[in-house]
Amino acid sequence: MYRYDEFDRRFLERRVAQYRDQVRRRLDGRLSEDEFRPLRLQNGLYLQLHAYMLRIAIPYGTLSSAKLRMLAHVARRYDRGYGHFTTRQNIQFNWIKLEQTPDILAELATVELHSIQTSGNDIRNTTADPFAGVAADEIEDPRPYCELIRQWSTLHPEFSFLPRKFKIAVSAAATDRAAVRVHDIGLYLRRNAAGEVGFEVLIGGGLGRTPMIAKTLRQFLPKQHLLSYLEAALRVYNEFGRRDNLFKSRIKILVQSLGIEKMREAVEAEWAAMDKGALELSPEAIADVARHFAPPLYAPPGDDDEESLDRASRANPAFARWLERNVAAHKAPGHAIATISLKPPGRSPGDASAEQMELVADLADAYSLGEIRVSYEQNLVLPNIRRAALPEVWQRLDAAGLGTANIGLASDIIACPGLDFCSLANARSIPIAERLSAHLAARDREIGDFHIKISGCINACGHHHVGHIGILGVDKNGEEFYQITIGGSADENAALGAIVGPAVSSEQVTNAVDNLIGVYLRLRSDGERFPDTYRRVGLAPFKEALYAAH
Amino acid sequence: MPHGFAPAATPAASESVADAIRQAATGNRLRDGIPVYFTAEGAWSPAIDDAAHVAGAAADALLREAQSRNAAATPDAVIAPYLIEVVDAGGRLRPVTLRERIRAFGPTTRRAAG
Amino acid sequence: MPLIKEGRVVVDPWRHLGDDEALRDGEAATVSLQRWSRDREALCRRDGPIGLRLPNDVTPSTLAADVARFALIVLSFPRFTDGRAYSQARLLRSRFGFQGELRASGNVLRDQLLFMRRCGFDAFELDDHAPVAEWLAAFHEFDLFYQPAEDGSSAIMHRRLHPRGFV
Numbered sequence: 104m105y106r107y108d109e110f111d112r113r114f115l116e117r118r119v120a121q122y123r124d125q126v127r128r129r130l131d132g133r134l135s136e137d138e139f140r141p142l143r144l145q146n147g148l149y150l151q152l153h154a155y156m157l158r159i160a161i162p163y164g165t166l167s168s169a170k171l172r173m174l175a176h177v178a179r180r181y182d183r184g185y186g187h188f189t190t191r192q193n194i195q196f197n198w199i200k201l202e203q204t205p206d207i208l209a210e211l212a213t214v215e216l217h218s219i220q221t222s223g224n225d226i227r228n229t230t231a232d233p234f235a236g237v238a239a240d241e242i243e244d245p246r247p248y249c250e251l252i253r254q255w256s257t258l259h260p261e262f263s264f265l266p267r268k269f270k271i272a273v274s275a276a277a278t279d280r281a282a283v284r285v286h287d288i289g290l291y292l293r294r295n296a297a298g299e300v301g302f303e304v305l306i307g308g309g310l311g312r313t314p315m316i317a318k319t320l321r322q323f324l325p326k327q328h329l330l331s332y333l334e335a336a337l338r339v340y341n342e343f344g345r346r347d348n349l350f351k352s353r354i355k356i357l358v359q360s361l362g363i364e365k366m367r368e369a370v371e372a373e374w375a376a377m378d379k380g381a382l383e384l385s386p387e388a389i390a391d392v393a394r395h396f397a398p399p400l401y402a403p404p405g406d407d408d409e410e411s412l413d414r415a416s417r418a419n420p421a422f423a424r425w426l427e428r429n430v431a432a433h434k435a436p437g438h439a440i441a442t443i444s445l446k447p448p449g450r451s452p453g454d455a456s457a458e459q460m461e462l463v464a465d466l467a468d469a470y471s472l473g474e475i476r477v478s479y480e481q482n483l484v485l486p487n488i489r490r491a492a493l494p495e496v497w498q499r500l501d502a503a504g505l506g507t508a509n510i511g512l513a514s515d516i517i518a519c520p521g522l523d524f525c526s527l528a529n530a531r532s533i534p535i536a537e538r539l540s541a542h543l544a545a546r547d548r549e550i551g552d553f554h555i556k557i558s559g560c561i562n563a564c565g566h567h568h569v570g571h572i573g574i575l576g577v578d579k580n581g582e583e584f585y586q587i588t589i590g591g592s593a594d595e596n597a598a599l600g601a602i603v604g605p606a607v608s609s610e611q612v613t614n615a616v617d618n619l620i621g622v623y624l625r626l627r628s629d630g631e632r633f634p635d636t637y638r639r640v641g642l643a644p645f646k647e648a649l650y651a652a653h
Numbered sequence: 654m655p656h657g658f659a660p661a662a663t664p665a666a667s668e669s670v671a672d673a674i675r676q677a678a679t680g681n682r683l684r685d686g687i688p689v690y691f692t693a694e695g696a697w698s699p700a701i702d703d704a705a706h707v708a709g710a711a712a713d714a715l716l717r718e719a720q721s722r723n724a725a726a727t728p729d730a731v732i733a734p735y736l737i738e739v740v741d742a743g744g745r746l747r748p749v750t751l752r753e754r755i756r757a758f759g760p761t762t763r764r765a766a767g
Numbered sequence: 768m769p770l771i772k773e774g775r776v777v778v779d780p781w782r783h784l785g786d787d788e789a790l791r792d793g794e795a796a797t798v799s800l801q802r803w804s805r806d807r808e809a810l811c812r813r814d815g816p817i818g819l820r821l822p823n824d825v826t827p828s829t830l831a832a833d834v835a836r837f838a839l840i841v842l843s844f845p846r847f848t849d850g851r852a853y854s855q856a857r858l859l860r861s862r863f864g865f866q867g868e869l870r871a872s873g874n875v876l877r878d879q880l881l882f883m884r885r886c887g888f889d890a891f892e893l894d895d896h897a898p899v900a901e902w903l904a905a906f907h908e909f910d911l912f913y914q915p916a917e918d919g920s921s922a923i924m925h926r927r928l929h930p931r932g933f934v
Contacts, residue, residue, distance in 0.1 A: 129683070130683070130727075131727075132727070132730070136683075136732050150681055150686055150732065151686070152688070152752070152755060152756050153687065153688065153756065153759065153760070155685070155686040185764060199686070200684060200685035200686065201683065201684055201686060202684045202685065449763065450764070451763065454764065522751065522752060523755060523760035524760060531751075531755075533760075533761075533762040534761055534762060537762065537763060581749075581750060581751070583751065
């Protein structure tokens with residue numbers, strides 16, 4: 104992964120010093136809250152219900168064991184012993200004291216971690232496929248480009264006061280594991296007919312109050328133009344994005360009001376007028392960054408690797424289920440990608456204790472060439488495991504409560520922190536997730552691939568719009584109600600869920616979900632995944648199941 | 654489970670709601686962000702039971718008092734005090750809204766502590 | 768209003784005229800965009816530096832032909848959260864070759880000064896009550912930058928993107 108050089112380290116030191124001074128000026132009253140708020144937000148510090156919340160960036164979801172150990176240390180020393188992984192591959196700590204944040208950032212900086220631009224109206228953490236660099240279905244590792252975007256966007260002087268936040272996601276595989284189509288800018292790394300590498304550039308996707316699927320801005324952008332093209336798009340947004348209405352400020356609203364053709368015209372015109380030389384990515388520049396991500400030397404598979412794996416499966420059905428569910432194909436023979444579920448049924452989704460983080464760091468060192476990934480589904484990934492080592496890895500995970508074999512199943516629920524933590528929320532989400540996951544876990548296998556996503560407010564940090572079943576918490580006269588949507592999808596066939604009907608009470612949610620899943624199980628043809636069943640039968644049978652009974 | 658907290662419940666219909674509802678002033682403490690409540694002694698306490706609470710017309714005065722006791726620009730400053738509705742349940746104060754109950758008594762989740 | 772220019776606080780030598788205020792001979796005066804459009808001929812003919820106050824919702828290409836006539840262009844931050852003038856500044860410098868004074872006015876916060884300078888601003892309106900030393904210190908919080916910008920400061924990406932030198 105990317106390793107800082109002297110420049111990166113000193114830059115981060117300057118940032119920490121700047122922030123330390125800002126906190127000092129706030130605490131002694133020289134800065135008012137209004138003046139301080141944008142500064143702390145640009146360092147990822149929110150004021151929430153119980154304390155400050157610090158959101159730490161995990162660039163393109165990639166961590167080293169040293170970084171993960173530092174996060175465990177922060178959890179232990181400055182928080183309540185755990186952290187929460189988010190739908191943007193970042194980590195959040197909920198119990199932070201403002202007066203300690205300069206020290207926290209200083210400690211994070213020692214392992215090249217930071218919280219720069221994890222909030223504010225600026226360019227946020229660029230997220231990527233958590234299997235980047237190792238997936239069997241990948242064209243080329245997208246992370247060098249993500250790193251270049253990170254550098255280009257860090258403290259960008261022109262784009263630090265945008266109309267609103269700006270989120271970029273990148274995928275280079277046939278399967279989109281980064282929800283690219285619901286980002287402000289989405290990038291699919293592709294090869295054209297001539298075999299050249301470039302990007303399909305999508306624009307105007309997003310969730311929240313007015314969810315939209317991104318449209319194609321440019322079918323193929325040669326890779327050397329990536330940064331200059333992004334600069335052109337951001338400049339058009341900075342100039343023309345609405346600033347009069349907080350709820351209409353994202354670029355998706357601009358794309359919608361101009362139409363994609365006019366948007367394209369504007370971006371292409373700006374790009375044509377730009378002097379692109381300064382931001383052009385020469386082959387040497389790309390190679391220099393790519394070197395940091397060069398695949399390690401993978402040990403060749405042993406002759407009886409598969410046999411021993413087979414024996415272990417037959418000896419232990421729980422391991423066999425984990426192998427089948429949590430382990431994905433690696434591009435190097437004899438290796439595998441293992442996803443660690445942070446969704447034990449009945450517990451808060453996406454949380455990991457300091458001890459669990461340290462265990463995963465140890466496993467990364469012992470089995471995964473020191474690397475860990477974070478997925479937007481709020482799980483962790485060990486991307487480089489020798490297949491023969493999978494049984495031992497699972498044993499150690501299982502002993503720490505990290506062995507749940509539910510990746511992509513109904514109990515692998517995405518949920519935002521919700522009203523239990525977040526000052527923006529209207530309703531709680533975690534208790535719903537706890538109840539549902541506990542209830543559904545026994546039927547995970549029977550149901551098959553199923554994505555339930557829960558948000559505690561319309562900001563949709565839980566991605567409810569793109570869940571097979573989406574659940575949105577609302578406040579109706581001081582009581583928590585839940586609006587259910589269905590048919591959403593976050594992958595390359597992204598779709599927004601349709602509202603099934605009037606919101607149901609908290610007590611009715613489990614029953615409602617049961618009914619909807621019941622319809623799916625009844626109507627699906629053999630092996631048919633939910634999105635295909637839904638497309639085939641439409642909304643009506645689901646609506647009927649939920650509301651006809653009333 | 655923190656006292657006075659019943660998840661997903663609103664004030665019981667049996668309470669004479671209009672009579673029982675009083676107002677208290679709260680904010681988040683600057684240096685550590687924790688919710689604090691304005692007391693009758695003019696201080697700020699993390700315990701909601703310490704909060705001064707007044708009926709209807711006196712609420713504005715309470716808030717002004719809370720804001721004025723917060724003019725000092727020190728680490729103990731409180732950010733943007735505001736009024737909340739509480740009911741006095743036998744000497745213990747319980748906020749009317751779920752959001753303020755969560756602020757007063759903590760999250761309602763089971764933590765995944767491994 | 769005092770200004771920061773070239774690392775110190777100076778008195779503003781310019782007069783900022785309303786649309787119907789008379790210009791004095793030879794004085795340094797700024798006019799609104801509206802007045803510039805209305806009185807362009809006369810303003811071009813007169814002696815004395817002329818400056819323009821450009822609203823932040825007007826694209827700089829509007830001025831393309833006239834940029835060289837202005838000794839000063841004043842850009843506006845109506846609220847500090849409204850960052851349109853950062854783009855205007857960069858375009859005026861790089862695309863339209865503006866070489867005069869580029870001034871940030873309006874809701875200018877100390878912690879934005881460095882961003883502004885990097886976008887090509889070289890003069891900054893200062894609150895009357897602003898602690899001057901603190902404001903001046905803001906320019907020195909970073910001496911390292913990632914991406915290229917307009918103030919000629921060296922950006923690491925110059926070297927990283929063009930390891931064999933930039934032609």
